[in-house]
Amino acid sequence: MSGNELSGEITISTVKMKSLRYLVLSDNSLTGGVPGDLCPSPSSLQTLYLSGNRLSGEVLSGLLNCTSLRSLDLSGNGFTGVIPSGAGELRNLTDLVLHNNSITGSLPSEIGNLTNLETLSLFHNDLTGSIPPEIGRLQRLVVFFLYENQMSGIIPRELTNCSSLEEVDFFGNHFSGEIPIMIGDLRNLAVLQLRQNDLVGQIPASLGNCTNSLEILDLTSNRFSGEIPGELIQSRNLTRLRLGHNLLSGGVPSELGELEMVEFLDLSSNNLSGEIPPELCNCKKLHHLLLDGNMLTGTLPTWLGTLNSLGELNLSLNKLHGEISPAIGSCSGLLKFSLQGNYLSGRIPPEIGNLTALNVLNLQSNNLSGEIPSTIRGCNKLFELRLSENSLTGRIPPELGQMTELQVMLDLSRNQLSGEIPSSLGDLVKLERLNLSFNQLHGRIPPSLGRLTSIHILNLSYNLLEGSSLVHSPTFPSSPSSATADSAVGLSLPATRRRALPGSSSPTPPPPES
Template sequence: MCYFKQPAKLAVLIVLPLLLLCYGIGNIHCYAVHENSEDFHSLLEFKRGITSDPKGALSNWNPDTHFCQWNGVNCSSTRPWRVTELNLTGQNLAGQISPSLGNLTSLDTLHLESNLLNGVIPDALTNCSNLAYLDLSYNNLTGVIPPKIGFLTKLAGINLIHNNLTGGIPAALGNITTLLVLALSENQLNGRIPHEIWQMSNIVQLYLDQNNLSGGIPQTLSNISSLQELSLASNMLGNTLPSNIGDALPNLTLLYLGSNHFDGHIPASLGNPSGLEQIDLSSNYFTGQIPSSFGKLLQLNYLNLGENKLEARDNEGWEFFHALANCSFLNELYLSNNQLHGAIPNSIANLSTNLTHLQMGGNNLSGIVPPSIKKLNGLIRLALDFNNLTGTIEDWIGKLTNLQHLNLRSNNFIGTIPPSISDLTQLIFLSLANNKLTGFVPPSLGP
């Protein structure tokens, strides 16, 4: 679950007058005057590299029209009319990115995302020394990230999400002190995350998820107070998390580390960033108790700790569950496939009334489901499958009227399926298999 928030555009649209060699006198054919021939020819060369233009985005890219009025092109407000922005987002353009774009040395914004471009990112793009925002996401680009990308010392944002880029992350990226957004998700990048990346003094969003990165996070993590969103999910990262991770990232709002090989205890310091809203540590090898410090995260709305080896065997181990009652915005809680033992605490009734997803399947839960669970009547999805729960379900099931997905399979529930289950009019999935229920199936559950 991951997403990329694009910053506001860094260039302002400037409408320029069309410069004509003549003014349409008689039947004389008029051509635009392209005072800046270098930018003009560089754009034409880019057009030649495009093999398919189904939307006609480049239809007016011809000498009859001044290049500053070509679709997707913005220029400076004074002569010699330098190109400052090229925006051809979502035009389904196919072909390759011409190295000629490297001649647009006044370019500060390049938007070529959501096309069908292939080939490599030209090294020549690193000649665009004024480039502040580069977005080539959602294409079919291959090869490596240009090693000289560190020459773009004015970059504020770079988005290369969803391509087929290979190789490592250039360490030089960490030297761009202006960089606010670095998004390299959904590629085939490998190797370790360069140490320099963890030293970026102004970084706000760092998205490296869905690659083949290895190694881990430095055990002594320096203070990166600017970082708000960190996603490293779906890689091959491992080792333990630095114990000071929550203190080093005090302004963190989103942390996605799921589907990796992290192990050891979850650091208690993760309860310290007061604005932390989303945490995903699922599908790793975390052990020990879940920190009760999560209860300090008053803005927390999403917590996914499923598919780990986390334990709760006594009152101390379940303290985190009581503490989560403080998280009044908690919307989704995933604890499935861990090593939670014993009865579900009665404090389940104190969880946020905003809770829509609660999954605790695949543990070693026993005893009855506290009837007070019916207070969580905003639940859309409830999964308690593959546990050792017993008792009846009639005291609470009919009150959860917003349920769409209910999974109670492979437990020891007894009694009958209560008629009140017919009150669950939103239900689209129900599994009660492998229990000890008796009697008839209510007609409301029939075809």
């Protein structure tokens, strides 16, 4: 009777049948609590699915007599209170699914009595306390989900006794200490997600023992230190390796190039140094390569152009130098491309226009020179373009006005661009932020910019522009969420050197001499 728009409370008259074995009422609009005498004695009820309703009351209230239950799903309701110690008497349970409720308190040690348990799903509640060591008695446990709670303490070494475990997800808690060194004894482990906790220490090399099983390893946003263990490459079925936002040091292991199945490699925001190993060119299935926020050196690898499956490439905030290879134009499926904050030089290759699927292009804060290639119009799906803080020269290509999907940002500030502002920029009607400040632009502000009806920030300051402010244009936006009055446009007039930005109309001093 699932998904039948049933409403009201569960009444005894509908379920008081001693021979009832399966009761499935999921995805309805049932309210109230679980009847206290749902399971008459003796009871044959083995499966009870009440997920996706509007039920409330103390969790497991009325169910502790249902000792024949094997599969219990109360997820997606409004149950409150703590998991009672009496839950340990439901010894026939194979599946206990209580996620997406408002359950509080700690996980009772009696949970270790449920030795037939295969699935324990408690995510997205308000659980606190630590994982009881009795959890190690659940040797049939396959799935263990605690993510998005408020639990703390260490991950008990007894967890490694749960030899059948395949999926462990503790994301978004406050677990501390180190990962048990014997975690590699879980030879069936396919998914280990521990991101956003307070874990420390080194990544256990024993994870390499999960040779044929491990597919997802996510340790993002902890405080792991030391080097990335090369033993991880023994897990040849890894598809997602996420170690970002930790304190890892050393180099990017060349052995990672042997992970031919890897699709997501995130080593961002660590203390990694050295060059990007060329062996990564063997990872032909890579879709996300995130190495940003490290101290990587060397030139930008030309072999990146051979990774035809790349959808996201982020090498920002490193110490890379050299030029952007034209080969990058071969990554035709690239959606996000960021090289911000390096020491890259030379021109932006015209082949950048071959990236027709690109949504985000961020090359700001480098030493790029030359003109912005007109071929960039080929990136007609861009909604964010950042080329600021370089040494780009020449005119702003009028072809930018053809990139009508630009929405989040067009930032060409702090370059050496000259000439007039192309009137075609007025066609970017979705654009919210336009920054052309600190260049050598001259001439009048094109009236067509008055068509930028979605604009929130328009900064044209510190140029050689002339003419009146756009705020007098009848088409210029005047709602509070857009720029208004004299603060709508940051103008640089030679006589005043006045800059006005949204939210402030007071003059500011000229920029410091370079």
